[in-house]
Amino acid sequence: MSSEALPPVTAFGPDFPFAFDDWIRHPAGLAQMPGEALGREVAVVGGGLAGMVAAYELMKLGLKPVIYEAGRLGGRLRSEPFEGGAGLIAELGGMRFPRSGTAFYHYVDALGLETRPFPNPLAAVTPSTLIELEGEQFYVERGQTPPEALREISAAWAQALEEGADFTRLQQAIRARDVASLKAVWNRLVPLWDERTFYDFIASSRSFSRLGFRHREMFGQVGFGTGGWDSDFPNSMLEILRVAATNLDDDQHYVVGGVEQLPRGLWTKVPRRMVHWPAGTSLAALHGGATRGAVTRIGRGPGETIAITDRWGDTRPYAAALVTCQTWLLTTHLQCDESLFSHRLWMALDRTRYMQSSKTFVMVDKPFWRERDPVTGRYRLSMTLTDRITRGTYLFDHGDDKPGVICLSYSWMSDALKVLPLPVERRVELMLDALKKIYPDVDIARHIIGSPITVSWENDPHFLGAFKGALPGHYRYNHRMYGHFMQDALPPAERGIFLAGDGISWTPAWAEGAVQTALNAVWGIARHLGGHSPAANPGPGEAWGEIGPIALPD
Structure with missing residues (x-):
C-alpha cells in the first residue's frame, strides 16, 4: 500500500497517545458539570493559544473563565502589521503549522481561516532554494533533483x-x-x-x-x-x-492574514452549543470587551480558592486557575506561593530551558525575486539557508498587485543573541550586508518600503525566551509538568492550579502542544469542580492510567 493510501501521520502521542482531535469533535462534549459549578469563575493567566483554547472550552461547559493578559491576545502567535502595508504582516512567533497538528486545525477550521503551504526550503511551493555553507553554494529550483x-x-x-x-x-x-x-x-x-x-x-x-x-x-x-x-x-x-x-x-x-486571528477569533466566537450561558455569549461578552491586566501574584485564597492579584493590587479568589505563561515567569516576574507546587514540580518548572529566537522582516515594493538573472538564469533571490548571521531567509509573495515581505533573518540561540542589543535598523543593515555577499548583484535595499519589524523573544519580559528546548535528562521534568493536570493524588494545598502551554507539552515550539495541554487542563478543571467526561466521550484523564507516559525511575 502506498503512503498516500495509508491514514495520515498526526500528532498522536507518542508519549501520551490520546486522540485529542476525536475528543473535541465528539457531539457529547468534553464534560458535564454539576449545577452548583455553573457560572463559577476560573482564572486563566495568559491570553495565548493555550489560554484562549482553554477559556473557550471552559465557557462552553458553563464556567466563567476570567482571562488575565499582560500584553495583547495571542502570546507568541503574534502577527505584526506593516504600517501602510495593505494588510501585510510579519509573523513574529509561530508562522508555520504542520497539517499533522489536527487539534490545532480543529480551531483553525472552526473559525474558517484560510491556510496555504509555507515556502520552506526545498518545498514544492518554493520556487528556488539556495544553500550556502562556507562559501559553497547549492541552488535548487522547484521540481529539480x-x-x-x-x-x-x-x-x-x-x-x-x-x-x-x-x-x-x-x-x-x-x-x-x-x-x-x-x-x-x-x-x-x-x-x-x-x-x-x-x-x-x-x-x-x-x-x-x-x-x-x-x-x-x-x-x-x-x-x-x-x-x-x-x-x-x-x-x-x-x-x-x-x-x-x-x-x-x-x-x-x-495562516493567510496572520495566525493571530486564531486566538482573537476565539475571543469573539459564539459557540453553537453551550451550557448555562445565554445564546450569543462569547468570551469577549463575558469579559465586557476586555481582559484583565497583568498578574503580579498567585496564591491560595479563602477556602480552596486560588487568589490572583493584578498589577493594580486587586486580588480576586477563583474556584480554579490555569497558568499558561512561560514557567520562568513564576520565579522571576510573579510572586507565586511556593506551597502551590511540590518541590519536585518547582524543580521541573525552574529547570525548563528556553531557546532564544530572533526574526527581522522588511516589506518590499514587489516580489522582485521572481525575476531571472540574465547571466546565471537563476531567480534573483531564493529561500536561503546560510551559515552567515541571517541563517534563514524567507520570501512571501502576495501577488503582483501587492508588496512582498522578506524575513531577512530567522535565527536561534547564539545567532539570535548576536543581535540582541541592536536596534532594528542595525539588524537590517547586518542582514543586508550578509545577503549581499551571497547575492552580489541584487540590491534588496532599493526595494524596501515602510518600516522594518523585528523581535527578540528573550528580551521580552513577558516571555524571556521563544520556546522550550529540552536538554538530555529532562524527560522526568517534562513528565511532572505534563501530568500535573492529574491531581487526585496531590495534597489539597497543591490542587486547583493547572498548567498549560507548549512548554508544558512534549512538543515545545509547536502550537499543537499548546492546544493539547489546554485540553488536558480543561479536563482537570472540570474534574476539580465536580464534573466528569460523558461515558460516550472519555477524556484524557480517564485514559491516563492505561496509556499515560512511561515513568523513568529516579
Whole structure:
C-alpha cells in the first residue's frame, strides 16, 4: 500500500497517545458539570493559544473563565502589521503549522481561516532554494533533483532514524493509532535517548559516520523540513524524534492574514452549543470587551480558592486557575506561593530551558525575486539557508498587485543573541550586508518600503525566551509538568492550579502542544469542580492510567 493510501501521520502521542482531535469533535462534549459549578469563575493567566483554547472550552461547559493578559491576545502567535502595508504582516512567533497538528486545525477550521503551504526550503511551493555553507553554494529550483550531497544527507537521516528509532514501525503505529504497538516502540526509546543529544544520535549513526563531519555539518545547516537544525544539536534526541515521528516538520502551512486571528477569533466566537450561558455569549461578552491586566501574584485564597492579584493590587479568589505563561515567569516576574507546587514540580518548572529566537522582516515594493538573472538564469533571490548571521531567509509573495515581505533573518540561540542589543535598523543593515555577499548583484535595499519589524523573544519580559528546548535528562521534568493536570493524588494545598502551554507539552515550539495541554487542563478543571467526561466521550484523564507516559525511575 502506498503512503498516500495509508491514514495520515498526526500528532498522536507518542508519549501520551490520546486522540485529542476525536475528543473535541465528539457531539457529547468534553464534560458535564454539576449545577452548583455553573457560572463559577476560573482564572486563566495568559491570553495565548493555550489560554484562549482553554477559556473557550471552559465557557462552553458553563464556567466563567476570567482571562488575565499582560500584553495583547495571542502570546507568541503574534502577527505584526506593516504600517501602510495593505494588510501585510510579519509573523513574529509561530508562522508555520504542520497539517499533522489536527487539534490545532480543529480551531483553525472552526473559525474558517484560510491556510496555504509555507515556502520552506526545498518545498514544492518554493520556487528556488539556495544553500550556502562556507562559501559553497547549492541552488535548487522547484521540481529539480537536489545535488548529490543533499541527497546523501537525506538518505543518511532516513537510515539513522530507521536504525536508531525503529522509525517505520513507529510511524505505522501512529498512522493506525495502534496504541499498543506505539507504546511498545516508544517506551523502549525513552530510556535509550532521553540522556543523549541530537548530535550524538547523528554522529554515532552508521549512516552519518560513513559520510564524515562535513555532511554532519551540512545536515546542521540544511536540517529536515524547515531548515537548519544545528541550534538543536545539544537538545535531547527524544525531542527531535517526536518532531520527526509526528511529521511536525513536514507539510506546513501558514495562516493567510496572520495566525493571530486564531486566538482573537476565539475571543469573539459564539459557540453553537453551550451550557448555562445565554445564546450569543462569547468570551469577549463575558469579559465586557476586555481582559484583565497583568498578574503580579498567585496564591491560595479563602477556602480552596486560588487568589490572583493584578498589577493594580486587586486580588480576586477563583474556584480554579490555569497558568499558561512561560514557567520562568513564576520565579522571576510573579510572586507565586511556593506551597502551590511540590518541590519536585518547582524543580521541573525552574529547570525548563528556553531557546532564544530572533526574526527581522522588511516589506518590499514587489516580489522582485521572481525575476531571472540574465547571466546565471537563476531567480534573483531564493529561500536561503546560510551559515552567515541571517541563517534563514524567507520570501512571501502576495501577488503582483501587492508588496512582498522578506524575513531577512530567522535565527536561534547564539545567532539570535548576536543581535540582541541592536536596534532594528542595525539588524537590517547586518542582514543586508550578509545577503549581499551571497547575492552580489541584487540590491534588496532599493526595494524596501515602510518600516522594518523585528523581535527578540528573550528580551521580552513577558516571555524571556521563544520556546522550550529540552536538554538530555529532562524527560522526568517534562513528565511532572505534563501530568500535573492529574491531581487526585496531590495534597489539597497543591490542587486547583493547572498548567498549560507548549512548554508544558512534549512538543515545545509547536502550537499543537499548546492546544493539547489546554485540553488536558480543561479536563482537570472540570474534574476539580465536580464534573466528569460523558461515558460516550472519555477524556484524557480517564485514559491516563492505561496509556499515560512511561515513568523513568529516579
